[in-house]
Amino acid sequence: LMTVTPAVFRQQFLTRHHWEQAQFFLALDQPQRLRLYEVLTPQELGDLFDDIDDDDAQIPQFLSEMTPQVAADMLGAMYTDNAVDILEHLDKISVRRFLARMPHATAAEIRNLLHYEDETAGALMTTDFVAIESDQTVGAALELVRASANDAELIYYIYVLAQNRLVGTVSLRELLANDADVALAKLMNQRVISVPVTADQEDVAQKVRDYNFFALPVIDDQQQLLGIVTVDDIIDVIDDEAISDYSGLAGVDVEEVAEQPLRSALKRLPWLITLLFLGMSTASLINHYEALVSEASVLAVFISLITGTAGNAGTQSLAVAVRRLAFKDQTHTAMKLLLTELITGVMIGVVTGATITVVVGVWKHNFILGFVIGLAMCSAIIVANLAGSFIPSLMERLGFDPAVASGPFISTLSDLTSVLIYFSIAQHFIHFFVS
Amino acid sequence: LMTVTPAVFRQQFLTRHHWEQAQFFLALDQPQRLRLYEVLTPQELGDLFDDIDDDDAQIPQFLSEMTPQVAADMLGAMYTDNAVDILEHLDKISVRRFLARMPHATAAEIRNLLHYEDETAGALMTTDFVAIESDQTVGAALELVRASANDAELIYYIYVLAQNRLVGTVSLRELLANDADVALAKLMNQRVISVPVTADQEDVAQKVRDYNFFALPVIDDQQQLLGIVTVDDIIDVIDDEAISDYSGLAGVDVEEVAEQPLRSALKRLPWLITLLFLGMSTASLINHYEALVSEASVLAVFISLITGTAGNAGTQSLAVAVRRLAFKDQTHTAMKLLLTELITGVMIGVVTGATITVVVGVWKHNFILGFVIGLAMCSAIIVANLAGSFIPSLMERLGFDPAVASGPFISTLSDLTSVLIYFSIAQHFIHFFVS
Known part of the structure; x- marks a missing residue:
């Protein structure tokens, strides 16, 4: 070419x-x-x-x-x-x-x-919009639209101002459907939906979703029109937020453009090594119970089953909690969420615990051992489930994004609590299943 | 009211x-x-x-x-x-x-x-669009837009037809910027960006993202205009896909509207119980090595550390793979992805393995034990990392959505491979660290 x-x-x-x-x-x-x-x-x-x-x-x-x-x-x-x-x-x-x-x-x-600060309406908005005074007519507005057609980013909404304040909107659709001499003040929609310039980009995106607008006006605290946010930028925001939630859950930045394995590895290692040290505390807890394991080596058989299942339940609960917290809905307060997850956890724990009691009891011909494993699993699941919803709620309360609490973090943390629960229960019952 | x-x-x-x-x-x-x-x-x-x-x-x-x-x-x-x-x-x-x-x-x-099939362009499109014959003028098109203003879902693009085939597009912006007697055939954009009616909704969304359009025309294989997909519906698609990816990774439907804990529990249990049985195979593998554990109960100390860390690495790799596969980019073929993840896994495995060798060596005053743990962790991470990218690639190859391979599934599967690797290595070296 x-x-x-x-x-x-x-x-x-x-x-x-x-x-x-x-x-x-x-x-x-x-x-x-x-x-x-x-x-x-x-x-x-x-x-x-x-x-x-x-x-x-x-x-x-x-x-x-x-x-x-x-x-x-x-x-x-x-x-x-x-x-x-x-x-x-x-x-x-x-x-x-x-x-x-x-x-x-x-x-x-x-x-x-x-x-304007990053991730606010101000940082997203463009100043290439069409605005007109409220004492003008449809004809004058159409003339202005024609004149702006090449420069404005979006000409389909016309913003109506009075003494510099945003007082109404008219769509190009309405301009075309009306005669040239109609006064804008009569035609315009006075219930303007707008966002403050400091609004978080997620809130702007939610408003665009709700109202199905192609653009939203951005105002300051004097109702002055500062710019507009267009829907193409909102799509970028929605994509970014989705990627960051997904990355948070996996404990890795999935946007790592890097084809280079070295850069990928360097991005993933910090989190893995951090969790490795959290995992070391679980190892030293098991170490503390080593005498118990020597006495009943069968206990080692079920460590990964209990920690794994509790970790899975915790990850599920985490994902639901992060999602619910994202919709700052009045009906889902953190307390209500925790209560729901507690009851859900008890139900899941009881069913899973009962299942494993039977499986282990039959397999090992030892229903007391089965009961110990089942009770430990039930308790570990309840705790992991609660942790999965409590930790993101806590993060939000402390002002962090709840989505950064990752699945790997919850699993690794629940390994610790699960092992503690497991060996405490096992110690208590050891004389019933070891001859 | x-x-x-x-x-x-x-x-x-x-x-x-x-x-x-x-x-x-x-x-x-x-x-x-x-x-x-x-x-x-x-x-x-x-x-x-x-x-x-x-x-x-x-x-x-x-x-x-x-x-x-x-x-x-x-x-x-x-x-x-x-x-x-x-x-x-x-x-x-x-x-x-x-x-x-x-x-x-x-x-x-x-x-x-x-x-039209669900999740295709046909299922998303509306038939309320504005279309006109190519032998018409700007003035006639504006007249048609005025007449359609109340019924059409979107009047900002006018679709130009010749013998029922879509041959061009004109934006309302261009109509307004030109004189009434200009022929549409001269003004229209002849490089029409459209999607076939059978296109997957994700591909439609990607096109809207790329071109920043408010709507895309949908055509059949005779180039006939069947409808348009508007950007508000695309935002719904993007949201749905994000939620389904997120749910997939967590192994739970995060849209569970249910405040009712019972319904939540019923939705989460099937996956948990399935994974419980997968976890049982890990337990029976450990059971197989029970003699080894009795001989060296210190081995039990590191089970959860190795399975946990490998599971975390596998979850990271899974998330990256699902994300990369979502962009059906030619440069990221499945083979290349696997190779990249293999090398990344080796790097992560070596660094993590070396770290834990030192930590365990110092803690237990036994560098041979440290080496066994480090080698096992390194190998387990490499395998988990590969599984994390292989399984979604395989699912895509088999025609499933790669996003349904969940983090909990990868962790539970990697528990099995990690334990196998760990005990095989430990058995080999047992006489060096047990007196």
Whole structure:
């Protein structure tokens, strides 16, 4: 494709969708990229960069390949939210250098957006929206939409302002369905659904889910319209949250882009080694009971069965708890959750314990041994189940994300409690099943 | 609110957003609902029902409370995709009864949609889109958009047809930015991004993510436009897939709405009891080595440490594998994944094994014992890591969803392999560390 003349190339290239242009660009080597920067205008580069994932680690490299002025023009031509996402990954000096080369108004807007905290509505929003005064008509609004069609990220909602405050919304659908001389104030929806600029991104996502909006306005505490969050960014938020919950449960960052096994290993080891030391306390607890094991080596047979089953129950309970806590629903308070899990744990424990009592009793022709194993398993499951819901609740209470309590952590912790329960019970009954 | 006159109530109620109307409705008791069915028109009820979650178990109850004609009119007034979602949860006789009371064209459309398989583009799509012939102009298209504004689910993309085949798309943005006499054929984007009606919903979601579209056209193999999938339905798909992956990893359905502990317990027990029997094979393996344990009861001390750590590593590897397999990326073939995980496993195994060798050596003043534990842990981790990536790959190959391989399953399975490895190694070296 790069062997044709620039004019022919542009003609073919620019009919592609921006995302496809971005995929094409990402497959180029450096000399090819350098040619592309010359063939395309900064605006065209900006359209393409709007569709590159802002987490892409190569972006700083790409920017450094352009002349500083081209890079600045390109960033200025992008939707402000995407430009900000890129600038957030750069060092302060580069950011300042690019901003200095942008038109004053654009630079000021971007500088403003850079101040908002990560994972809030402010950090997600774009300032490329369509807003109009409430004393205007449908005709004037349509004119404004036409004029903004190329710059605004979303033209399907028009935000209505009065003295700088957001007082209503009109959809493009309603504008088209009404006559040009209808007053916006009569037509607009006055029950504006909006989010504060400091809102957590999960809450913004929930509102978009509930109302099925393509965009939500973002306001400050004076009801001033600061920007809009569009649904494509909300999808990214939902994906990120899902990946982080999933990673949390597994105790590993599943986004490890690394094909390189070394980088994968380095990412997984810290958690494994930490848990290894927690596991060592279980080992030293068993060590404490070594005399008991020498006396009745049959006890060793059931260690992994009891710890494993309790760990499984704890992981299930953990996952349910993390999920319930994610919906900050009034009806699922932490206390209620714990109570539910306690009762669930008792039921699961009793059924599982009874099952294993029979199995072991028949297998070993020793129902007292069976009862000891069953009682230990039942108690271990109840405790693991409670821990699985208590620990994420505690984390939330302490201000952490409950999703970081991992399945491996709960399993390893429940190994400790299970072994303690198992040997305490076994010690108590030892004279009944060892001759 | 229900004490005021119907006119006053309607005036207050209908200014609310449909989602808020739905929330209000869901909080009513039966006598209040019966009054509401009389106060609102079927179209207004339909708007409200469009914003009730179609999985809501009460919907059949609500429908049975209405007169059959009101229910049919309401279903006919809803967006077709939502009406179909509701009808899919009803028995065949009710479906036939409602369809018989609808206008012929609506009933035919819905009957068609009901045939598409679950979790495909066909099952997600709505037929309420705006389409126009390619020999028309911008002005005619805008006229059509105005006329469709009340019925179409999404008017922001206009689909251009020639001899019934989808040949282009024009955004409302482009219509507004051009003069009325411009031919659509000149303006339209001819590189249409669409999905086949049989496409898996995950692939549809991925396309919406990539291109940041608000809707995607759905076509048959003759390029005929059958419907569109809108982004709000894609968000539901993304949420459902995330919940099902998360549930799979934990080995529990985290959507268990049940506050009732009994229902929770019944949902979790089958998996736990299955794994209990898998765990029993580990127990009988240890039983097989009971003589060894009597001879060296110190071996019992490290059972849970080795099985636990290998299980943790296997869970991490499983989560990474499920995630990678979800992106059917050419560069991550199953073989490559297994190779990467093998090398990662060796690295993790060596580091963890070396750590525990030193810890046990120092603790027990016995470096041969330390070496046995370290070697066993290293081998157990390598095997668990491989199992964690092999099992989801195998499931995918066999046509199952790799996400159903749960963390508890991998941990329980790796208990078995870990114990086997541990005792084989210990038996080999027993004379070196037991006097």
